[in-house]
Amino acid sequence: xxxxxxxxxxxxxxxxxxxxxxxxxxxxxxxxxxxxxxxxxxxxxxxxxxxxxxxxxxxxxxxxxxxxxxxxxxxxxxxxxxxxxxxxxxxxxxxxxxxxxxxxxxxxxxxxxxxxxxxxxxxxxxxxxxxxxxxxxxxxxxxxxxxxxxxxxxxxxxxxxxxxxxxxxxxxxxxxxxxxxxxxxxxxxxxxxxxxxxxxxxxxxxxxxxxxxxxxxxxxxxxxxxxxxxxxxxxxxxxxxxxxxxxxxxxxxxxxxxxxxxxxxxxxxxxxxxxxxxxxxxxxxxxxxxxxxxxxxxxxxxxxxxxxxxxxxxxxx
Numbered sequence: 001x002x003x004x005x006x007x008x009x010x011x012x013x014x015x016x017x018x019x020x021x022x023x024x025x026x027x028x029x030x031x032x033x034x035x036x037x038x039x040x041x042x043x044x045x046x047x048x049x050x051x052x053x054x055x056x057x058x059x060x061x062x063x064x065x066x067x068x069x070x071x072x073x074x075x076x077x078x079x080x081x082x083x084x085x086x087x088x089x090x091x092x093x094x095x096x097x098x099x100x101x102x103x104x105x106x107x108x109x110x111x112x113x114x115x116x117x118x119x120x121x122x123x124x125x126x127x128x129x130x131x132x133x134x135x136x137x138x139x140x141x142x143x144x145x146x147x148x149x150x151x152x153x154x155x156x157x158x159x160x161x162x163x164x165x166x167x168x169x170x171x172x173x174x175x176x177x178x179x180x181x182x183x184x185x186x187x188x189x190x191x192x193x194x195x196x197x198x199x200x201x202x203x204x205x206x207x208x209x210x211x212x213x214x215x216x217x218x219x220x221x222x223x224x225x226x227x228x229x230x231x232x233x234x235x236x237x238x239x240x241x242x243x244x245x246x247x248x249x250x251x252x253x254x255x256x257x258x259x260x261x262x263x264x265x266x267x268x269x270x271x272x273x274x275x276x277x278x279x280x281x282x283x284x285x286x287x288x289x290x291x292x293x294x295x296x297x298x299x300x301x302x303x304x305x306x307x308x309x310x311x312x313x314x315x316x317x
Contacts, residue, residue, distance in 0.1 A: 002026060002065070003047035006033040010051040011072060012293050019301035020049075023308070042066065049300060050078070057083035068092070068307055072296045075206065076316050084317045090307060091317035094299035098292035099161040102232050105286035106162050106202055107169075109256035112280065113228055114148075116140035119277055146170030151198030153179075153191070153214070154205030154233060162202050174198065180210030195222040200230065207234035215239065220246035227252045232286040235260035244270040247279055254278040258286045 003024040009031040021027055024047055033041055033053060042048050042063055048055070049070045057080045060066065069079060069091045076093050084091045112118060119140045123129060129137050150166040152159045153176045163173045176194040177184040184190050194201065201223070205211050215229070216239035223229075229252060231238055240261065246252045255278070260269050263284055271281055299314070306313035 001047060002045045003028065003049070004041050004045045005029045005049040006038065006041060006053045007031075007051050011296065012288060012290075014290065015294055015297050017297060019298060020304065023301060023304050047304065052078055055079045055084075060084060060087050060089060063087075063089075068304070070300050070303055072300055077207075081317050089317065090315060092303040092307070092314045093316055094296055094303070095314060096157045097295040097299050098287040098289070099157055101289040101292035102158050102204075102286045103161040103165050104289070105258065105282075106230055106232060106256075107165055109230060109280050109282075110145070110200060110228065113254045113256065113278070114143040114145065116142060122277075148172075148199035149174060149197055151176065151194040151201045153194065153201065153203050155188075156204060158232075159202075159204035162204065166200075171200075179205060179214060192222060195219055196224075198227060199224060200228045202230045203233045203237055205233055205237065207236045212236050213239055215243075217242040217245070220251050223252050225250060225252065229255040229257075231256075232258045235263065241270040244274045244279075247274060247276055254280075256280040256282075258282045259284055 001024060003026060005027065008029045017027070017029070030041065035054070038053060038055075039059055039062060042055075042059065044065055045063065046065050047068045047070065048066060049072065051072045055069060055078065060080065060083045066087070066089050069084060069089055071079065071091070071093045074093050074095055076091065079091055081091060120137065123137060123139060128139070145166070146169060148171050150163070150171040150173045152163050152173065155163070155175045159175070163175065166173050174194055174197060175188045176191045177188045179191065189197070203214075205214070214237045220242060229238070229243070238257070243255060243257075247255060257271055257280070260271065262269070265272060271279065303314050
């Protein structure tokens with residue numbers, strides 16, 4: 001059985017592919033695949049694995065032997081699912097593989113911002129502590145998480161993981177009603193109420209017609225001036241220019257952004273030009289601990305094993 005992994009480099013180094021090779025001994029691994037080369041590499045394959053490679057109707061139409069598409073991500077927007085269904089191709093994603101990684105990233109950023117870690121470290125390097133008349137410096141605010149309200153937007157696996165960690169820190173946790181609905185369940189709050197009440201807002205929802213541009217200038221005006229926005233979900237959820245403006249004007253206090261609308265941001269982004277120390281921008285790494293990346297490959301193998309057994313583990317098609 002011919003099997004190909006099209007963009008192995010996106011998973012990073014030092015991962016064990018042994019479980020997958022045990023199931024598919026003839027697996028061919030490509031570090032990267034240019035769009036012009038995808039058709040040739042998948043034409044005779046029965047199993048195709050990818051992270052971000054786009055698999056369109058046109059490509060699938062030319063793959064008569066293809067039986068299975070395995071994604072090393074939860075999102076499936078890079079695959080034409082309707083086309084896969086028409087062609088009788090199974091599509092599986094992976095789930096719950098990076099919850100710990102994302103949760104730790106969220107709180108690493110949050111603690112860094114609320115305790116002004118980078119600011120104090122910079123002051124020490126600049127010799128400010130050495131010139132202090134007291135035993136400590138108290139130049140910047142330090143806030144306890146237990147005094148803060150954490151607002152969660154998107155209450156799936158990742159949102160629940162971050163909410164649980166927030167509760168451990170003693171935070172009040174509130175969850176927004178699902179975007180695109182007017183119904184607010186008893187255990188949730190409206191999106192506008194979440195904006196008004198939250199000291200920290202953490203985004204974990206998918207990018208779709210209801211959530212694209214979810215937070216822009218109007219939403220920043222509804223937030224507390226001391227609010228912190230954290231986005232480890234999708235860059236298209238947030239208007240970058242509006243966020244840069246809100247940070248610069250003091251409309252909100254800080255932000256930690258792990259995702260941008262275009263990745264890599266080869267055409268720039270307003271957040272890349274912002275030079276205030278109340279913004280942390282990281283290159284889409286919240287998911288990427290060594291343990292989470294290995295878990296992704298192991299989940300991929302488990303999906304293949306399930307397919308061979310005739311079950312539908314993590315099947316989206």
